[in-house]
Amino acid sequence: MIRFASLGSGSRGNATIVEAGSTRIMLDCGFSETRFRQRLGLRELEPSQIDAILVTHEHSDHINGVGAVARKHDIPVYMTRGTAAQEKHGKLPTLHFIDVHDRFSIGDLEIQAYPVPHDAREPVQFVFGDGVSRLGILTDVGSATQHIVDVLNGCNGLILECNHDVDMLAKGPYPSHLKQRVGGRFGHLSNRQAGDLLASLDTSSLQHIIAAHISEKNNTEAMACSALAEALSCSESDIVLAEQEQGLDWLTISPT
Numbered sequence: 001m002i003r004f005a006s007l008g009s010g011s012r013g014n015a016t017i018v019e020a021g022s023t024r025i026m027l028d029c030g031f032s033e034t035r036f037r038q039r040l041g042l043r044e045l046e047p048s049q050i051d052a053i054l055v056t057h058e059h060s061d062h063i064n065g066v067g068a069v070a071r072k073h074d075i076p077v078y079m080t081r082g083t084a085a086q087e088k089h090g091k092l093p094t095l096h097f098i099d100v101h102d103r104f105s106i107g108d109l110e111i112q113a114y115p116v117p118h119d120a121r122e123p124v125q126f127v128f129g130d131g132v133s134r135l136g137i138l139t140d141v142g143s144a145t146q147h148i149v150d151v152l153n154g155c156n157g158l159i160l161e162c163n164h165d166v167d168m169l170a171k172g173p174y175p176s177h178l179k180q181r182v183g184g185r186f187g188h189l190s191n192r193q194a195g196d197l198l199a200s201l202d203t204s205s206l207q208h209i210i211a212a213h214i215s216e217k218n219n220t221e222a223m224a225c226s227a228l229a230e231a232l233s234c235s236e237s238d239i240v241l242a243e244q245e246q247g248l249d250w251l252t253i254s255p256t
């Protein structure tokens with residue numbers, strides 16, 4: 001059985017916990033060690049219960065706390081060579097390099113990495129499995145690719161970036177270079193792009209859909225939910241939010 005939770009999602013910090021059997025990993029840590037411990041406590045976990053930290057890419061909202069948390073609690077870290085080359089994490093107790101198409105296991109968790117178009121050195125996203133169910137995670141991606149569709153098809157849970165509304169981004173407070181970056185092919189998914197991607201996936205086994213990495217300046221939770229609900233022809237109340245401050249409380253994927 002896979003269980004997952006978020007300690008926070010958005011441009012001010014990201015961290016997701018994924019658990020299968022007796023194994024727990026944290027995907028990214030954009031929070032200081034203190035805030036990581038506080039937020040982990042809200043999910044009723046201790047740092048010693050985290051078996052590994054996986055890092056998607058070197059942007060600060062994903063990597064800021066990785067070094068401090070790994071050193072203080074002696075947790076092994078997994079990332080691509082390109083991400084590691086940016087040296088945003090300082091010295092790590094244990095560093096495992098991964099390739100963008102790697103499949104590997106940590107304890108009871110099966111992990112599949114996949115590459116995404118994003119403006120980082122060697123960014124990856126992940127699908128987590130326990131041999132029965134699969135949880136797909138996709139944030140920090142500027143555009144969908146056929147490979148992304150192939151990897152996410154048939155997932156039982158999906159955490160999907162709904163970063164911005166195109167009109168709000170265009171009319172919003174960001175300087176024009178940032179608007180171009182966020183809205184570009186290597187930036188972040190708009191609500192519409194997220195909806196289009198979701199509509200193109202096989203979602204017949206999907207139990208949980210989570211809207212994540214929602215911009216506080218260029219989007220609203222209501223618009224993100226509505227885009228995903230439209231794509232799935234479901235009620236907006238079926239869409240769950242991973243929020244910047246509240247994160248996401250535990251959700252469980254039931255074996256089918």
Ligand SMILES: [Zn+2]
Nearest residue numbers: 011059061140
């Ligand atoms: Zn991010």
Ligand SMILES: [Zn+2]
Nearest residue numbers: 057059118140
């Ligand atoms: Zn990023």
